[in-house]
Amino acid sequence: MTDLFDEPLAGTADPDQDRANSRRRAHRRRQAKRRAQRRRNLITFIVMIVAIALLIGGAWVLIRPMLAGDGAATETISDYPGPGTGEVQIVVNTGDTGSDIATTLVDNDVVATSGAFVQAYSNNPDAVGIQAGTYTLQSQMNAADAVAALLDPASRSDLTITIPEGWRATKIYARIANRLGVTEEEVATAAAEVAASYLPAEAGGEIEGWLFASTYTVQPDSTPTSVLQQMVDLTVANLDERNIPAEDRAELLIKASIVEAEVANQDDWDRVARVLENRLAGCTGDGTLGMDSTYAYGLNKIATEITRTEWQTEHPFNTRIVPGLPPTPIGAAGPGAVDAVLNPPEGDWCYFVTVNPTTGETRFTADYDEHLVNQQMYRDWLAAQTAAPEETTEGEG
Incomplete structure (x- = not known):
């Protein structure tokens, strides 16, 4: 019986061959795993490269606005030693960033590179206070000096013109003439042209009251015409902002100008506006306003100089005799007086007197x-x- 196992069974593999086959299969599995791992590593590497590229791209998008010019990132930063020569006028526009200003300065050869100015801008904590306007600088300045110059009011070459509330047009002409270095006659001529061709139709060709009380920035090449148009534009903008219909604008400006002229204390403006409405409604019995300020405007003199005879004379601006509003505003109104007229408080006041002009105390x-x-x-x-002049009467409302 044992002899039966001395020969290999039919179909049975050689053990050595099986081991060899097993080793080959294991080797192939290890190779497949290594190939799979390499593929995973390659994919991971590609994903990492893409992520880094996206991060760099995002950072560039954020950083680029702070740098000047398309090539600012690779720009070699150099700076002029200064102090600079000659004069260069540059304009800083409203909303300009440090890089915007840098571009302007480089284009005008005020600083050597955008990067130098951006660095100087970043190093100066006050640089964010640089205002829009026109500046006179020098060519080839040191960047830090350029930042300091833009912060120095003495470098401003544009002008400011302040028009106080209540000023009449002729006084405004004098202020414009003085600031622009022209004659008052030139400004008056420009005003006539603006009144004829630029004023809104509801102004009726009367520029008085349409020159808004405010502070204006004008450029060195500004003309009387452009300045007057700027003032008219601001009046229209304020009326537009308040949604005032065109047909109501002239009357509103007349009332606001009277409010401005009658009392110095702004806290009293709203009550004066109410008195105007009550008088127009007939609280005095005859519909007259009885305002000294209107006749003083009409006669071009102060109220205390108006004589008794003049008060008794009929005149379009003598609101003690002629009922209703005067034909035009009597000066420049500001937003406070306009708002007072638009929203006067409830009250039955019909009279008021400034009993102490020094303190502005006014009684209603x-x-x-x-x-x-x-x-x-x-x-x-x-x-x-x-001592009051013999032929004058007191100022009152």
Whole structure:
């Protein structure tokens, strides 16, 4: 029986061959794993490269606005030693960033490179305070000096023109003439042209009251015409902002100009606006405003110089005699007076008197007898200051 196992069974593999086959299969599996791992490593590497590229691209998008010019990232940063020569006028526009200013300066050879200015801008904590405007700088300045010059008001070559509330047009002409270095006649001529061809139709060709009280920045090449148009534009913009219909604008400006002229204390503007409405509605019985400021404008003199005879003379601006509003505004109104006219408080006041012009104390009342007492208080104040001219009457509203 044992002899039966001395020969290999039919179909049975050689053990050595099986081991060899097994080793080959294991080797192939290891090779496949290594190939799979290499593929995974390659994919991971590619994903990492793409992610880094995206990060770099995103950073470039964020950093680029802070640098000047398309090639600012690779620009060799160099700087002029200064102090600079000659004069160069440059304009900083509203909303300009440090890189925007740098580009302007490089284009005008004020600084050597955008990078130098951006660095100097970043190193100066006050640089964010650089204002829009026109500046006179020098060619080939050191970048840090250029930043300092832009922060120095003395470098500004543009002009500011401030128009206080209540100023009449002729006084505004004088201010414009003085600031632009021209004659008042030139400004008056320009005003006539603006009134004829630039004013909105609702102004009726009258420029008075359409020159808004504000501070204006004008350029060195500005003309009287361009400055006057800027003032008219601001008036229109303020009326547009408040959604005032065109047909109501002239009347609104007349009322606001009276409010400006009648009292110095802005806290009283709203009550003066209410008195105007109450008088126009007939609280005095005859529909007259009785405002000294309107006739003073019409006669081009101060109210205390108006004589009794003049007060008794009919005149379009003599609102003690002629009912209703005067034909035009009597000066430049600001936004505060406009808003007071648009929203006067409720009240029955029909009279008011500034009893002490020094302090601006003004008393309002609906009672005429009380108004007479307030008038006497004003006369007492006036007598304490100086003797009143024989033929004048007191200022009152």
